[in-house]
Amino acid sequence: MNAGDRFLAEIPRTCNSGVMWIDQRGAEVLSRPECLRLLAMAAKENHVGRLAVADLQAPLVVPLNFTYHEQLVFVRIGPGRVSELAPGALVAFEIDKVAPSRGEAWSVLLQGLASTVATGEIPVIKMPRPWVPEPGDQVISVRPDVVSGRRFRLIDSSGHEGTRI
Numbered sequence: 001m002n003a004g005d006r007f008l009a010e011i012p013r014t015c016n017s018g019v020m021w022i023d024q025r026g027a028e029v030l031s032r033p034e035c036l037r038l039l040a041m042a043a044k045e046n047h048v049g050r051l052a053v054a055d056l057q058a059p060l061v062v063p064l065n066f067t068y069h070e071q072l073v074f075v076r077i078g079p080g081r082v083s084e085l086a087p088g089a090l091v092a093f094e095i096d097k098v099a100p101s102r103g104e105a106w107s108v109l110l111q112g113l114a115s116t117v118a119t120g121e122i123p124v125i126k127m128p129r130p131w132v133p134e135p136g137d138q139v140i141s142v143r144p145d146v147v148s149g150r151r152f153r154l155i156d157s158s159g160h161e162g163t164r165i
Contacts, residue, residue: 030149035108036071038149042095042108043068049095051075051142053085053114060085065130066093072143073110074117076127078136086140087116093142098154105152112145 021029030038042049043066052061062082067074073093077083091114096107117139127139 027150027152030106030108030151032147035110035147035149036068036144038097038106038108039073039095039110039144040068042097043073047095047097049073049075049093051077051082051086051114051140052092052094053082053089055081055085066095067127072141074127075140075142076130076135077138077140078132078134079138083136083138083140086114089114091142100154103154105154106149107152108147108149110142110144110147112143114140114142117141 046065048063049066050061051064052059054060060082062077064075064077077086090111092109092111094107094109096105098105119139130136
């Protein structure tokens with residue numbers, strides 16, 4: 001048992017994958033397949049994710065449009081500090097969604113190796129159209145080596161769980 005496991009509780013409710021786990025703060029711990037499903041859904045819905053890279057002075061976190069294809073996250077970036085640091089580095093990519101009408105929110109974090117994708121190696125997929133006027137031509141893929149996620153019931157201003165906020 002890992003040190004963090006002592007904070008997980010088994011909940012007798014069942015879900016598609018069997019037993020549901022709840023963390024010490026009451027959030028549902030998502031399975032890897034569910035995390036990747038949510039990531040793929042967010043990519044299709046053109047959500048913005050955040051790419052985090054380590055710098056000597058401080059972490060750099062940038063919002064980016066992304067595509068998810070064959071177990072990889074793809075982003076386009078332009079010249080700058082992130083494009084210098086990310087290739088060959090361990091990075092984090094985070095995506096989340098708040099759905100007030102459903103009374104829930106979720107967050108998925110993946111950590112893995114970032115690699116530059118050569119122009120001839122870019123899969124035949126629709127790359128996201130970045131919001132910035134000059135997005136750059138460097139394509140980075142992020143391999144999901146470690147994947148984690150949580151789903152939360154939203155609490156409204158009166159303290160009622162799972163209701164619209």
